[in-house]
Amino acid sequence: xxxxxAHAIADGILGGGVYALMAAGLTLVFGVLDIINVAQxxxxxxxxxxxxxxxxxxxxxxxxxxxxxxxxMFVIGxxxxxxxxxxxxxxxRTSMTxxxxxxxxxxxxxxxxxxxxxxYVSLNAWYVNQSVHxxxxxxxxxxxxxxxxxxxxxxxxxxxxxxxxFGRAVRATMQNQTAARLIGIDVNRVAALTFGIGVAVTAxxxxxxxxxxxxTPNSGYDLxxxxxAIVILAGMGSIGGALAAAVFMTTIEALVDxxxxxxxxxxxxxxxxxxxxxxxxxxxxxxxxxAQ
Amino acid sequence: xxxxxxxxxYLALGTTALLAAALIAGCSSGGGSKPSSSxxxxxxxxxxxxxxxxTDGIAFEKGYELWVHDINAHxxxxxxxxQLDILNDNSSQTQVVTNYTDLINVKHVDLTFGxxxxxxxxxxxxxxxxxxxxxxxxxxxxxxxxxxxxxxxFDVALPVANELDPFVNWIKSLPASQxxxxxxxxxxxxxxxxxxxxxxxxxxxxxxxxxxYSKIFPEEEPDYLxxxxxxxxxxxxxxxxxxxxxxxxxxxxxxFEEQHYNPKVFVAAAGPDQGSAFESAVGGPxxxxxxxxxxxxxxxxxxxxxxxxxxEYVAKYGGTASGVNADVAEAYSVGEVTAQAVEAxxxxxxxxxxxxxxxxxxxxxxxxxxxxxxIGENVKAIAFIFQWQxxxxxxxxxxxxxxxxxxxxxxxxxxx
Numbered sequence: 223x224x225x226x227x228a229h230a231i232a233d234g235i236l237g238g239g240v241y242a243l244m245a246a247g248l249t250l251v252f253g254v255l256d257i258i259n260v261a262q263x264x265x266x267x268x269x270x271x272x273x274x275x276x277x278x279x280x281x282x283x284x285x286x287x288x289x290x291x292x293x294x295m296f297v298i299g300x301x302x303x304x305x306x307x308x309x310x311x312x313x314x315r316t317s318m319t320x321x322x323x324x325x326x327x328x329x330x331x332x333x334x335x336x337x338x339x340x341x342y343v344s345l346n347a348w349y350v351n352q353s354v355h356x357x358x359x360x361x362x363x364x365x366x367x368x369x370x371x372x373x374x375x376x377x378x379x380x381x382x383x384x385x386x387x388f389g390r391a392v393r394a395t396m397q398n399q400t401a402a403r404l405i406g407i408d409v410n411r412v413a414a415l416t417f418g419i420g421v422a423v424t425a426x427x428x429x430x431x432x433x434x435x436x437x438t439p440n441s442g443y444d445l446x447x448x449x450x451a452i453v454i455l456a457g458m459g460s461i462g463g464a465l466a467a468a469v470f471m472t473t474i475e476a477l478v479d480x481x482x483x484x485x486x487x488x489x490x491x492x493x494x495x496x497x498x499x500x501x502x503x504x505x506x507x508x509x510x511x512x513a514q
Numbered sequence: 515x516x517x518x519x520x521x522x523x524y525l526a527l528g529t530t531a532l533l534a535a536a537l538i539a540g541c542s543s544g545g546g547s548k549p550s551s552s553x554x555x556x557x558x559x560x561x562x563x564x565x566x567x568x569t570d571g572i573a574f575e576k577g578y579e580l581w582v583h584d585i586n587a588h589x590x591x592x593x594x595x596x597q598l599d600i601l602n603d604n605s606s607q608t609q610v611v612t613n614y615t616d617l618i619n620v621k622h623v624d625l626t627f628g629x630x631x632x633x634x635x636x637x638x639x640x641x642x643x644x645x646x647x648x649x650x651x652x653x654x655x656x657x658x659x660x661x662x663x664x665x666x667x668f669d670v671a672l673p674v675a676n677e678l679d680p681f682v683n684w685i686k687s688l689p690a691s692q693x694x695x696x697x698x699x700x701x702x703x704x705x706x707x708x709x710x711x712x713x714x715x716x717x718x719x720x721x722x723x724x725x726x727y728s729k730i731f732p733e734e735e736p737d738y739l740x741x742x743x744x745x746x747x748x749x750x751x752x753x754x755x756x757x758x759x760x761x762x763x764x765x766x767x768x769x770f771e772e773q774h775y776n777p778k779v780f781v782a783a784a785g786p787d788q789g790s791a792f793e794s795a796v797g798g799p800x801x802x803x804x805x806x807x808x809x810x811x812x813x814x815x816x817x818x819x820x821x822x823x824x825x826e827y828v829a830k831y832g833g834t835a836s837g838v839n840a841d842v843a844e845a846y847s848v849g850e851v852t853a854q855a856v857e858a859x860x861x862x863x864x865x866x867x868x869x870x871x872x873x874x875x876x877x878x879x880x881x882x883x884x885x886x887x888x889i890g891e892n893v894k895a896i897a898f899i900f901q902w903q904x905x906x907x908x909x910x911x912x913x914x915x916x917x918x919x920x921x922x923x924x925x926x927x928x929x930x
Contacts, residue, residue, distance in 0.1 A: 226744060237737055237739060335564075340572045363772075365739070443565075444566075472737075476740040486735070
């Protein structure tokens with residue numbers, strides 16, 4: 223039993239890394255733009271399909287392919303912002319951006335169905351089904367890679383936000399858009415770039431997601447509720463918090479799987495409710511994030 | 515402005531009367547009771563073209579369309595062409611009810627075909643029952659559907675609870691020294707998956723096959739790694755997986771491979787029957803080798819009509835014969851059975867079709883003979899077990915059945 227528990231904790235921590243990769247863009251976009259990007263799930267799937275195309279048709283390794291998919295997804299993110307979100311203003315902005323993101327999700331899903339059909343596909347590389355023997359049990363290489371990428375993504379995003387001029391502009395925009403405009407920050411440009419960065423990170427999440435499970439254009443719907451739960455628990459806007467929250471929730475879920483797997487999803491969301499009862503702003507509340 | 519209380523009252527009465535008349539007309543439509551005409555016979559169906567069941571739903575759509583193409587090429591039914599009216603239910607139990615209500619009550623279709631999965635068939639069958647439609651379907655074979663005991667339900671496929679019977683019988687037939695000694699039964703929480711695995715467990719345990727794991731996990735689980743790791747850690751010699759789709763079984767296979775664990779025998783309730791979609795999702799024929807799945811049909815099914823359908827499918831949609839999904843045959847069979855019933859009764863009337871289908875008559879389909887009991891189970895359906903062997907999907911059980919090839923046992927190791 224001790225080994226099972228240790229293994230479940232390891233699985234939970236590593237699985238949390240994968241979810242953090244998928245949720246990082248969501249929380250970044252909310253933190254800066256106050257936009258709940260409900261298209262995040264389908265963007266993860268889009269990232270997975272881009273990796274699939276490069277891998278299957280151009281025989282480019284999944285990790286090497288990130289050099290192409292990350293910039294590509296950045297451009298897609300900027301275009302989405304520019305076409306669908308930039309012009310939405312006023313009191314109805316929040317609800318309108320929700321609808322706009324949902325429309326984006328439907329459009330992307332439709333295009334993916336048209337191009338790839340409804341059959342399941344998965345990503346393959348030599349390391350996808352490999353594992354290493356550590357502390358008496360095997361840990362999957364792809365999860366270790368995913369966790370490493372998650373930590374790297376959090377560090378890079380942190381450096382961008384807290385060690386660059388652009389990052390200062392982003393944080394100023396997070397704190398007060400009007401004040402940011404008054405001191406000469408091009409808020410629209412910052413917003414577009416931030417949305418692009420958020421979507422770009424999703425390319426990494428998509429690659430790892432597509433490597434651990436088979437997927438169709440419809441798979442995004444299974445993800446979005448979990449990703450939202452993670453960023454809410456983290457405190458919307460907190461990138462490091464997303465990693466911590468994802469690890470916390472997937473570890474609890476993996477532990478429940480040992481005894482009562484049919485309760486694992488319930489416990490996943492129950493954990494979120496209990497934490498928010500005592501800490502409504504999430505583990506790393508947005509105000510704290512913006513004040514840094 | 516003057517008020518007209520009497521006029522308002524008459525208006526209200528008249529409206530009520532009209533509504534009542536419309537309601538009575540709607541409720542008494544009697545399942546395809548429109549007078550016959552020379553126009554096409556419209557068959558309405560709701561399919562999961564998007565959502566969780568979309569892979570199967572789209573395969574069903576192709577099966578229905580293939581049958582419509584064939585029947586029209588042979589002059590239609592009773593000399594009338596056949597036309598499909600397909601609505602998308604997005605794999606939703608709520609939407610499927612709306613769709614069939616719409617098809618029957620608003621679009622006034624002549625006949626209905628079933629949706630995909632027991633989860634959707636159960637509520638849809640109740641709608642069809644309300645309007646006296648014969649509800650012939652090909653993917654609602656679980657106790658959830660038959661438990662309703664509706665007289666209008668007719669499932670042309672194999673009842674799912676018995677799907678693993680050939681597998682259990684084969685284990686029983688093995689000498690004790692060759693039988694697996696331990697087994698695991700992970701099951702998705704789904705009316706299709708759990709009954710057959712639980713039944714298999716109840717029959718294998720008395721043989722002395724020790725149960726090391728038997729748990730139900732949520733069907734919507736996005737990551738099966740922890741579940742797969744727990745099963746792998748117990749190292750059962752047999753895994754009987756209650757899966758509902760390709761990702762579930764692919765995730766368990768991947769988890770097992772990462773844990774360097776390979777069961778002697780691995781049978782999954784669904785997933786390996788998805789042809790090339792399964793093979794590509796699990797990383798190729800090497801990994802698929804030895805994987806087993808119960809079903810009533812496979813692309814090499816030894817019947818002339820089945821072979822013709824497979825050839826036609828490949829010509830129309832491309833791919834190879836081994837990549838043809840069993841859903842296609844199930845959908846095609848629904849059309850065949852419907853056509854035979856309509857031709858025999860010379861009627862589109864629901865009550866007449868229901869009475870005919872309950873008469874004990876044996877009909878034919880690409881999946882074999884079809885005959886229904888009182889709750890709509892196909893009592894003539896024969897269960898087979900299929901296995902992936904060197905990139906081919908072949909029938910292996912029952913060992914004495916025509917077309918069965920020797921089973922690959924124990925299963926080969928993972929390829930990578």
